[in-house]
Every structure is written in structure tokens, then in C-alpha cells.
Amino acid sequence: MNNIIEVSQLNKHYKDTHAVKDVNFEVKQGEIFGFLGPNGAGKSTTINMICTMLAPSSGSIDINGFNVTKQKNKVRESIGIIFQENTLDEKLTAGENLMLHCKFYKVPKEKREARIQEVLEIVDLVDNKSKKVETFSGGMKRRLEIARGLLHYPKVLFLDEPTVGLDPQTRAHIWEYILRLKRKEGITMFLTTHYLDEAEISDRIAIMDHGEIITINSPAQLKQSLGGDIIELSTKDNDQALQEINENISEADVTIQDDTIQMKVANSDDFISDFIKQLDVPITRLNIRKPTLNDVFLAFTGRTIQHEEN
Amino acid sequence: MEGIIGIWQRDVKKFFRDRARLFGSFTMPILFLLIFGGGMSGTMENLIGGGMEGETDFQYVQFVFPGIVAMTLLMTSVFSSLSIIEDKDFGYMKEILVSPVSRVNIAIGKMLGASTVAFLQGIMMFLLIPFLGISYDITSLLQVLPFMFLLACALSSVGLLIASFLKSTQGFQLIVQLLVMPMVFLSGALFPVSNMPSWMDIIVKINPVTYGVDVMKKVMIDVESLTPAVREAMGLNLSIFGRSITVFEEVLFMLGFTTILVLLATLSFRRSNA
Ligand SMILES: Nc1ncnc2c1ncn2[C@@H]1O[C@H](COP(=O)(O)OP(=O)(O)O)[C@@H](O)[C@H]1O
Ligand SMILES: [Mg+2]
Numbered sequence: 001m002n003n004i005i006e007v008s009q010l011n012k013h014y015k016d017t018h019a020v021k022d023v024n025f026e027v028k029q030g031e032i033f034g035f036l037g038p039n040g041a042g043k044s045t046t047i048n049m050i051c052t053m054l055a056p057s058s059g060s061i062d063i064n065g066f067n068v069t070k071q072k073n074k075v076r077e078s079i080g081i082i083f084q085e086n087t088l089d090e091k092l093t094a095g096e097n098l099m100l101h102c103k104f105y106k107v108p109k110e111k112r113e114a115r116i117q118e119v120l121e122i123v124d125l126v127d128n129k130s131k132k133v134e135t136f137s138g139g140m141k142r143r144l145e146i147a148r149g150l151l152h153y154p155k156v157l158f159l160d161e162p163t164v165g166l167d168p169q170t171r172a173h174i175w176e177y178i179l180r181l182k183r184k185e186g187i188t189m190f191l192t193t194h195y196l197d198e199a200e201i202s203d204r205i206a207i208m209d210h211g212e213i214i215t216i217n218s219p220a221q222l223k224q225s226l227g228g229d230i231i232e233l234s235t236k237d238n239d240q241a242l243q244e245i246n247e248n249i250s251e252a253d254v255t256i257q258d259d260t261i262q263m264k265v266a267n268s269d270d271f272i273s274d275f276i277k278q279l280d281v282p283i284t285r286l287n288i289r290k291p292t293l294n295d296v297f298l299a300f301t302g303r304t305i306q307h308e309e310n
Numbered sequence: 311m312e313g314i315i316g317i318w319q320r321d322v323k324k325f326f327r328d329r330a331r332l333f334g335s336f337t338m339p340i341l342f343l344l345i346f347g348g349g350m351s352g353t354m355e356n357l358i359g360g361g362m363e364g365e366t367d368f369q370y371v372q373f374v375f376p377g378i379v380a381m382t383l384l385m386t387s388v389f390s391s392l393s394i395i396e397d398k399d400f401g402y403m404k405e406i407l408v409s410p411v412s413r414v415n416i417a418i419g420k421m422l423g424a425s426t427v428a429f430l431q432g433i434m435m436f437l438l439i440p441f442l443g444i445s446y447d448i449t450s451l452l453q454v455l456p457f458m459f460l461l462a463c464a465l466s467s468v469g470l471l472i473a474s475f476l477k478s479t480q481g482f483q484l485i486v487q488l489l490v491m492p493m494v495f496l497s498g499a500l501f502p503v504s505n506m507p508s509w510m511d512i513i514v515k516i517n518p519v520t521y522g523v524d525v526m527k528k529v530m531i532d533v534e535s536l537t538p539a540v541r542e543a544m545g546l547n548l549s550i551f552g553r554s555i556t557v558f559e560e561v562l563f564m565l566g567f568t569t570i571l572v573l574l575a576t577l578s579f580r581r582s583n584a
Contacts, residue, residue, distance in 0.1 A: 051408055076410040087401035091324055103316035104409035148405075 004029045004156055004188050005050065010059035012045050012211075019045045021211040023059070027156070027190060032182060034202030035192040036293065038305050042211040043192040044084055047160050050190075051081050064155045077105065080149035084160040086141055090134040094125060094144050097133060098151060105152035119147035122184075123177050139170035146177060150185075157181075159191040163198065175201060196293040196305060205293070207300060214300045219293060226291045226299055229268035231275075232260050234285040241281040248278050257304065264291075313411030317419025318426065321393055325427045339382040339435060346500055347371045347378070347442055354501065372444050376454075376526040377499030379435045380519055383462045384493060386431045388486050390424035391469025395479050413579040417470060417572050424466035429459045446530055454529045457561070461522030464564045467571035468518075474578035498548070499523045518567050521560040524548045528557060 005027035012020040020042045027033040035043045048054040050061055052072045061068040064078040088097055095116060102112045120126045123143035133141060142162060149157055159178070163171040179201060181187060191202070199205050199219065206216045215222065235241040238261060245254055245263070253264040265271045268288045276283070297305045325331070346354065351370040397403040406416055436451060468489070476482050496503060496510060497519035506514055514520050527533075533541060548555050 053404065053408055073410045073412070076408060079408075081408055083401065083404055085401050087405040089320070089402050089405075090400070091327065092320070096320075096323075100316050100320060101405070101409075103312045104406070104411050106312060106410075 002029045003027065004064055005033075005190065006060075006062045007046075007050070008060055010046065010049065010061065011057045012042070012049060012054070013057045019211050020049070020056075023211075023213050025206055025213060025216055027188060030186050030188055031203040032189045032191065032201060034199045034205045035190070035208055036194070036196070036199040036205050036297070036305075037192075037208035038194055038303075041194075041208045043194075043208060044160055046208075047081075047158055047190070047192060051079060051158060052076055077152070078155045079158060080152065080154035080156070081158040082142075082145045082149050082160065082162055084164065086145070088133045088141055088145060088148075091132065093130050093132050094120070094136075095129040097144065098148055101148050101151050107152055115151055119150045122150065122181065123147045137170075138166055139173060142166065142170075142174055143177060146174075146181075150181070150187075154187070156188045156190055159189065161192055161194070163193070163195065171195075171198070194305060196297070199293055207297060209301050222293065222296045223291045226264065226295055228264060228266040228291075230289050230291055230295060231263045231265060231268055231272065232285075232287040232289070233263075233283055234260055235279075235281045235283050237281050241279060244279055244281065249275060255298075260285075264295075311415075313409070313415045314419040314422065317406065317411070317416060318422045321390070321420070321423025322426050324393075325390070325430075336382075336431070336434070338385055339378050340438070342381060342500075343375075343378050343438065343442070346374050369444065371442050372531060373527075374500060375439070375442065375444060376530050377497075377523050379432050379458070380461060380497070380499050380523045380526060381494050382435050383428045383432045383458060383522070384465050384490060384519055386428035387424050387462050387465035388469040388490060390427045391420070391466060391473045392479060392482055393424070394420055394470065394473035395476055395482050398477060399479070407579070414573070414576045416579055417474070417575040421463060421466045421470045421568070421572055421575075424469060425459060425462040428462040428466065429455075432458050432462065450530050450532075454526050457522065457525045457529060460561065460564050460568075461518065461526075464518040464522065464568045464571075467568045467575070471571045471575045471578070474575040493517055493519050496520075497523050504542075518564055520548070521555075521563050524555075525557055525560050 003026040005025075007026070008024050010020055010023040011018070023042075023046060025033075035046065037043055045054065049056045050063065050068065052068055052075055055069070063075050066074040066078065068075050089100075092100075098116045098119070099112065101107075102115065107115060116129075117126070120129055123146055125140065125143055125147065128136070128140065133144065136144065146157075146159070146162070149159075162178070163174050166174065175198065178189065178191075182189065191198075193199055202219065204216060204218050205222060207214045207222075217225070233241075238256065238259060241261060242254070242256060245261070255262050272288065294304055297303070347370075351374075354370040354374075394403070397406070411419075433455070439446065469486070472485055472489075473482060476485075492513065494500065496506075496513045497517050498514070499519060503511075503514050503520070
């Protein structure tokens with residue numbers, strides 16, 4: 001498959017922050033590519049450089065065969081972007097916002113009304129076309145921005161934290177729309193998020209921390225790379241339990257987060273029955289699960305991503 | 311081209327929807343009209359026309375009305391450019407800047423939006439004519455329109471350039487306040503500026519309001535029918551290096567001024583990543 005985005009040796013220095021460090025990656029035509037990392041990791045900075053909005057300090061970016069620094073206009077025509085912050089004109093109606101976008105992107109006059117109708121249908125906002133955006137809820141605004149990003153049939157759609165600040169139900173809805181898009185249009189999508197569950201819909205994920213890409217792989221392979229299962233337990237006396245585990249059970253990889261002891265084991269079925277017999281401290285809670293992206297993040301950075309949230 | 315139209319339409323449309331701003335920008339010019347046109351007109355007539363012998367038909371209101379219209383253009387043009395900073399604040403500028411619309415068209419669209427709004431407000435000032443005890447014939451009022459629009463363009467490009475550099479509305483308000491009053495007082499809008507000290511005269515001569523007001527007066531006031539003394543009193547002999555300046559030259563100045571500032575704003579948009 002062809003690469004639609006190619007980024008090599010990308011760097012961004014702000015006055016006193018090295019926000020993006022030697023970043024390299026490719027995005028393939030038609031895939032959903034996810035950037036996962038805590039707040040301040042450098043996701044928005046990277047996306048803004050790819051979208052021509054921010055000049056890189058060094059490195060090169062190609063989109064759809066066009067160079068981002070030398071062929072800005074060609075790049076701009078090829079992409080649609082939903083920025084992290086709202087960029088709608090709230091004093092105008094949904095329809096007016098979309099019509100302006102058609103003009104900026106030279107959508108042929110005779111096709112405009114049909115396209116507007118089409119994208120409004122994708123995000124279920126047809127009935128709100130002539131309402132002012134300031135009367136919309138946060139979720140509706142997001143959906144309208146997604147619709148607007150699609151109006152000119154971009155080759156790549158960028159979504160920078162598309163669900164940040166929305167309630168869980170609305171977040172789920174937004175992802176439904178995004179997946180619907182992927183199925184219907186086969187459009188390439190580049191998204192960033194600091195919600196782990198949301199990164200799961202990506203075909204491939206780049207994990208970013210402190211401006212660096214730590215690893216790139218499919219969610220399944222990332223989780224598989226950790227190997228085995230995760231056992232979480234709480235006990236009457238965690239310190240005592242920890243000591244017993246360290247003395248008696250050599251094959252477990254043990255960490256403690258808040259009041260939960262976590263163990264990574266190759267095969268929980270064989271392990272668990274022996275383990276319970278060996279432990280003297282009474283167990284109050286026990287949970288066996290497959291690794292999540294949070295475990296992946298923890299394994300690579302030594303921190304959980306949630307701890308970064310305020 | 312469509313980009314320019316889109317950006318322009320948006321600002322004009324929003325102007326008509328924002329009633330508060332529509333009326334708010336009238337208060338200052340009307341206040342000036344009350345003070346200078348009503349209360350102070352006698353004093354001003356004595357001050358300006360005082361040196362003349364015998365009975366004169368010098369009417370200060372007639373002198374000052376085009377000036378007040380120009381002032382309305384100045385205020386509205388510059389304050390309409392505030393929309394650029396608001397667009398940065400509310401994020402819409404990103405939608406514009408990430409689009410393939412060329413940077414020069416963005417600058418032109420924004421400039422024309424502010425100019426049109428100012429132009430419409432300037433025309434609305436004509437509604438006050440019947441209450442001022444002066445009269446103009448319709449043709450001269452129609453003839454002055456293109457010059458008013460051109461002046462609005464020159465002034466909007468000042469606002470455009472300032473706004474293109476700034477991130478906060480507060481900074482903009484401050485700069486504008488420091489700029490607007492001198493531009494009004496050193497233009498001949500409210501009183502003749504024929505005998506200024508030379509450093510002030512330089513400001514007068516690079517101030518686009520000077521040329522706008524001068525053209526407007528030449529068109530709106532029947533200069534030929536005035537005695538040379540009155541003409542002198544009204545400051546209608548604007549000259550550079552001792553030579554009287556023509557309407558054509560004044561138009562050229564305003565066109566050139568607008569072009570240069572729009573191009574500078576374009577450069578600023580090219581650099582910026584709002
Ligand atoms: N305009 C800026 N000026 C200076 N530092 C910035 C600017 N924008 C972002 N940063 C810094 O760069 C780092 C990366 O920020 P950002 O790309 O927004 O992260 P993310 O989108 O992953 O949350 C942060 O440390 C942030 O403080
Ligand atoms: Mg971000």
C-alpha cells in the first residue's frame with residue numbers, strides 16, 4: 001500500500017521546550033492512524049506541523065506526494081482537519097459555516113448544496129442546518145466540524161482529540177460517526193487522543209511521550225507484545241502480600257498502583273490456583289484480564305497515562 | 311476570488327446581525343457632530359473665518375460635515391478590523407488559514423469586509439443632513455461615494471495590518487486609541503491644518519484621512535462658488551512642496567497606501583500560525 005503521509009526526522013523547538021524530537025513515521029492510504037500520549041506529549045504540535053499551520057524546526061513532511069513546506073497550497077487542498085479547539089463561527093448557522101468552507105476549498109458551485117446535505121446526513125445534523133451554531137451542544141459542534149472537514153473530500157482527515165471535553169455517551173457517538181466514515185468513504189484518518197479506549201479503533205498506534213515516538217504498532221500486537229495476562233488483586237494487607245509474593249513466586253512481574261497489586265504472568269490459568277494457595281494474606285478483590293493499552297503505556301514509560309490528567 | 315468573497319460576505323453578514331455594534335459605532339461621530347456642528351460652530355466660525363473682512367458666508371457645519379463622515383469611516387474601519395483578532399480568539403482564523411485560500415486573498419477579503427461595513431455606516435451619516443440646516447445636491451452625494459469607499463479601504467488596511475500582528479484585543483484597543491485621535495485631528499477633518507509646525511505637517515501629509523477628507527470636501531462643497539478667502543479658511547488649498555494637489559493624485563495616494571499595507575498584512579499572515 002502507498003504511504004499518504006511520510007514524516008522524517010521531524011523536530012520542533014519552542015522557546016524553552018523541545019516539543020517534538022526526531023519523529024519518524026508513515027501513514028498508509030486508507031488506514032486509521034492513532035497518536036496516543038498524555039497531555040503535553042507533542043501530539044498537537046506534530047499535527048499542526050503536518051497541516052501547514054506550524055513551521056517545523058527541522059525535518060521533512062510529505063502528504064499525498066506534496067512537500068508541506070514547499071507546496072503548502074497543494075497540501076491544504078488534500079487535507080481536512082478538526083482542530084483540538086473549536087473553530088466554528090458560532091454566530092453563523094451550521095449551513096452558513098459549511099457554505100463558507102465550500103468557497104474556501106473551491107467546491108464546484110453546482111455541487112455545494114448536495115455535498116452539504118450529504119455531510120450533514122453523515123453526522124445526523126440535517127434538521128439543524130439553519131440553526132445558529134451557538135445554540136448547539138458540545139457534541140453537535142464536534143459533529144459539525146467533522147462534517148465540515150469532509151466537505152471537500154480530503155485525502156486525509158486529521159482529528160486532534162475529537163472527543164476531549166465531551167461526556168462519555170457523546171464520545172461514543174462521535175466514534176460511531178468516525179467508524180461509519182471509515183467504512184463508507186475509506187478515507188485515511190489521523191487521530192490523536194489521550195483516552196486509551198479510543199485509540200483502540202486505530203489500525204496502528206504511535207505511542208508518544210515527551211515529544212518522542214516510543215513505539216508504533218497495531219493495538220493487538222502492542223498488547224500481545226506484553227505477553228500473557230494481568231492479575232490485579234487487593235488484600236487486607238498489601239505490604240505483607242507483596243513481601244510474600246516476592247519471596248515465594250519468582251515468575252511474576254509485580255507492580256503496585258494505589259491499593260492494587262498487579263502481576264503480569266504468562267498464563268493465568270496455570271498460575272492462579274497455585275498462587276492463591278501460597279498467599280496467606282486474605283484477598284479482598286481479584287481480577288484477571290488481558291493487557292490493555294494502558295498496560296502497554298505503563299510498560300513503555302513506567303507511568304499510567306491517566307495520571308497525567310488533571 | 312471566491313475566497314475573498316466568502317471572507318468579505320461573512321463580515322458584512324455579521325455586521326447586519328450585530329445590532330449593538332451597528333448603533334454603538336454611531337455614538338462618537340454623532341457626539342462630535344453635536345459638539346462641533348452645533349455647540350461650537352459659532353466659535354469655530356470666528357476662529358477660522360475670523361480673519362476675513364466683512365460679512366462672509368463661511369459655514370462651519372458645511373466644512374465639518376465631510377470631516378465627521380470621514381471620522382465615521384475611520385472609527386468603523388479600524389474597529390471592524392478587530393474582527394481579525396476575534397477570529398484568532400474564537401479559533402475561526404485557523405479554519406481560514408488552514409484552507410487553500412491564498413494569504414493575499416485573506417488579507418484583501420478582510421480589508422474589504424471592514425471597508426464595506428465602514429462605508430455603509432458613512433452613508434448612514436447622510437441621514438443626519440436634514441437636521442443640520444445644510445443641503446447637498448444628490449449628484450454630489452452620489453459622486454462622493456467611490457471616494458468614501460476608497461478612504462475606507464485605506465483606513466481598514468491600517469486596522470488589518472495592526473490586527474495581523476496582534477493576539478489580544480486589549481493591545482489592539484490601546485494602539486487604536488493612540489492612533490485614531492491623531493489621525494482625526496491631524497487631517498483637516500475638524501479644522502484646517504494649513505499652518506502646522508513642520509513635524510506635524512509631515513504627519514498630516516502621510517495621513518490618508520487628510521486626502522480622503524480633502525477629496526470629499528472638493529466633491530461635496532461647490533468650491534468654485536466660494537471666495538478665495540473662504541476657500542483658504544476651509545483649508546481647501548492642500549498642497550505638497552508648494553504645489554496644489556489634485557484629486558487624481560489623492561486617489562493614487564490612497565490606492566498605493568492601501569496596496570502597501572495589504573501586502574504587509576499578507577506577509578504577516580504568511581508567517582503566522584494563529
Ligand atoms: N505555542 C507554544 N509555545 C511554547 N510551548 C508550547 C506551545 N505549544 C505547545 N507547547 C509545549 O509543547 C509541548 C507539547 O504540547 P502539545 O503539542 O500541545 O501536546 P499534546 O497535544 O500532546 O497535549 C508542551 O510541553 C507544551 O507546553
Ligand atoms: Mg493536544
